[in-house]
Amino acid sequence: MLTVDLGIFILRVVIGLLFIGHGAQKLFGWFGGKGLKATAQGYASFHLQPAKLWAVLAGLSEFLGGMGLALGFLTPVAAALIIGVMLMAILKVHLPNGLWNQNRGFEYPLVNLLVTAFLGLFGPGMYALEQYLKLGYPVHLTFVISLAVVVVAVLIGMVSGRMTTQSQTHTV
Numbered sequence: 001m002l003t004v005d006l007g008i009f010i011l012r013v014v015i016g017l018l019f020i021g022h023g024a025q026k027l028f029g030w031f032g033g034k035g036l037k038a039t040a041q042g043y044a045s046f047h048l049q050p051a052k053l054w055a056v057l058a059g060l061s062e063f064l065g066g067m068g069l070a071l072g073f074l075t076p077v078a079a080a081l082i083i084g085v086m087l088m089a090i091l092k093v094h095l096p097n098g099l100w101n102q103n104r105g106f107e108y109p110l111v112n113l114l115v116t117a118f119l120g121l122f123g124p125g126m127y128a129l130e131q132y133l134k135l136g137y138p139v140h141l142t143f144v145i146s147l148a149v150v151v152v153a154v155l156i157g158m159v160s161g162r163m164t165t166q167s168q169t170h171t172v
Helices: 004-028 035-045 051-071 075-097 107-122 129-133 139-171
Strands: none
Touching: 004 035, 004 051, 004 075, 004 107, 035 051, 051 075, 051 107, 051 139, 075 107, 075 139, 107 139
């Protein structure tokens, strides 16, 4: 019989595994990815400076956030990490292209953001490592605090390239 907890478990594991893979593409070049050097070069083209730092942060956020989701461990923190990467992707890459994915728009990262926000807000469900370990913490408060930290990081990323560009302009 399908229950809400089983549905959350399936959603969490599938999304988590996909993000583990996506992070591994960035960090290690696995699953057809280009690895950290190429990821950093791409981030530099989006004016994220220092590009290697942002590439590592994005890769780790996806990889560790995916692991947290897949296992149901520290789910609000894991969800916030993925939300941060998706928010940065929307703002730095996809927003100028409009909504629809066929035009490289922000449709797909938005869906990922909303699914992980759901999991962050409502927790991992009954079939999770958190339940097995009997971790007791305030899910909503943990999610809000984690999300606030991630949003600050995204804001820093948004201005990092501008600050670097302005300092290069003044030194030339």
